Amino acid sequence: MFCLPKTAWPPTPHTLERERGVIQEQLALVPPALMRRVTALFPYWHYFTLPEDRRLARAMAEVHSYIRKMIERTRERMHESPDAPPRNLLEAMLAARNGPDSTVTDEQISANVLTLLVAGEDTTANAIAWALMYVAADDRLQQRLFEQSRAAFGEAGICPDYDALKHLDLCEAVCNEALRLRPVAAIQTFEPLSDVQIGGVAIPAGTRMLFLTRPAMLDPLNFAHPERFDPDRWRHPRAQSEGAHELKAYLTFGAGPRVCPGRYLAAVEMRLVLSMMSRHFEIELAIDPAKIEEVSAFTMVPNTMPVRLKPRG
Template sequence: MNPSLSLPRTAPRTLHDLPSPPALPLIGHLHRLDPTRMHLQLEAWAREFGGAYRLRLANRDVLVFDDPELAHAVLRDRPKTISRAGMIRPIFAELGIDGVFAAEGDDWLPQRRLIMQSLNVTHFRSFFPTIQRITARLLRRWQRAAERGEVLEMTQELIRYTVDVTSALSFGEDPNTIEQPGNVIQDHLASIFPAIMKRTMMPFPLWHWLKLPADRRLDRDLKVVHAYAHERIARARERLRDDPAEGPRNALEAMLLEVDRPGSGFDDRSVVANVLTLLLGGEDTTAHSLAWTLLYLAQDPALQRRLHAQACLALGDDAVCAAHEQVRELDAFEALATEAMRLRPVVAFLGLEAREPTEVGGIHLPVGTRLFFLNRPAQVDERRFARPQVYDPSRWSRAVAPADGAHDARAFLQFGAGPRVCPGRHLAGVEMRLVLSMLLKHFEVELACRPDEIEELLHFTLTPSRMPVRLRLRRNAAPAPRAAAKPARSCPFGHG
């Protein structure tokens, strides 16, 4: 038993000492949980039962809690006594995407090193021109839409952007889904996270015996996605073979060099799993965080005007952020997304599992007990954040927050904590800063529906059901840069 996860209590308890909603025999609470909206039900029960309660999913007990200090203790201890291996790894392995995100135990650290070494090779300073180019491309697309008075479905717009950025980082190839209509890789990625969410909540793998239309679609999409990855592995190997002195230019090439070292313990399957993990994680979470940000921006014209002035000041005559050194001047724009994530957490809850008997918060957990940590309750708690229901990005300014009441930054766990903190958090921050500074310099943002028509859907990440937006051009913004001529061999790291 691990006492380090215990918070002081008068006496130890078991899960059966905790309150629990009424359940049915055999299935427990499964009949109450719609996978696409289960976060709302879990949060409602947390309000009813005071933040910690017992859930029953068929034959498995779940501890549901919302204490961020307890979450920090649990996350620091991973993967020793608490992990998510039994909960999601079999599903991820079946789909061929069991990279660093799904790895636990002895497998995790080597995969983490593989990912971090491959990302270090890219050096953000040399990768920045690619993000800038893709942001300028998005600006041109949005300017054309604004001139025509079109309503844009911004979730899809932003996913196209993040797919282009993450593909360039991962594969060294820019698929240009922003300008390429029709059947793009993004369309095939879209079914994966909803399928994972649904399968995670099933008490047994029904899809092994009965494939529904959604399962068959997933199989088709996975076939395309894996073929996409294998094609790029073949190209990367060819490039490394033809020009070995140049070294790796992207995450994929760095992974392949590591995999090919004698005794590495990795193979091409590990590479596919990890580059697809980068692609899925990078496109989904950042795009949805930005989409939720637009919901709040569109309802606050005064905030838009203030940030427009800041964007003009920070960017000067440039249409988009022109240099890596400028990124640090765009804190206020990342704060817009951080505040949106506080109210609409893209990671609605974190699912874990006890690998051995342990205590969490003074509650004894047998092996196999699941834990759901709910992110939002603490993030909208007035004891932790002043005026918690108010969208106020200035609370994330170091100069403002301490003097403006409660501000418990430790309660914000959207990128995780401990050794498993998200390796892509820096990339996400850069994308948020570039997109939002570009958007607010050039456009007024107007929601093309009522805010209450936008629902929260849980597709592994928290997704808006829709985000229709009309953009209006501002008169005093700089023109969009012209598209550069496409080089004969595309590379985001300046090698031509």
């Protein structure tokens, strides 16, 4: 049995090789703590700390130590092969740091690594989990995903190259539709930098505002039959004659200048995982779907998601 747990998959390279490590154990404390602080009426932690705040502080100290070691190991590896092109995002950032007249700082690199660890892959993993819930419940959809993946892969076991991604539009549509109904970033926060008025309401600078992303995506004015899981709405939106398909209302990754910078990377990762699983396995939920609950821990995650994977012949 394959199980997608509440904390999803480890959010950093090679942590799957470590059964219990600093990333899995310590980063698991971060999203719930962020959720508590985002929704807190008063920033009490500036004045006193509770046991959970002290646990978070110890966890963050270990995470920052781990990040420093990761950066140093990467620097050493790059020093040994100075002419090799960057092989991952961290190497690319360090290469930019070493460039002439660079304005990139070590602090910025560390902050970006932390962002990737906290919000980079955990969100994507949970998005895949929600997608699998819908895929497992629809045999016909699974067959379509299998056929598309088989055609795109050819003789390869996984997606062979970037161009093949263009032929995995159904995989992308499934992920888009799953995130419309189950947005991982269900709550977003904003603070105006200056006094503003929105809809005639005066909002002073620094006011904490919470924004729910799902209501707009479940509004029939924006999406036809919004309660229905229909991935094909994303494949031929202009040809739909049943009603609305308002892309501006698709707020899973936010919008405007603060839109998620990793949305395209996430889309690629989700297509790769879903296509690989559909190509090689039949997917079946190992739990009553009614028992799968949404848990708001900064990201919206399933409380449990056990599935059975049956290898295809």
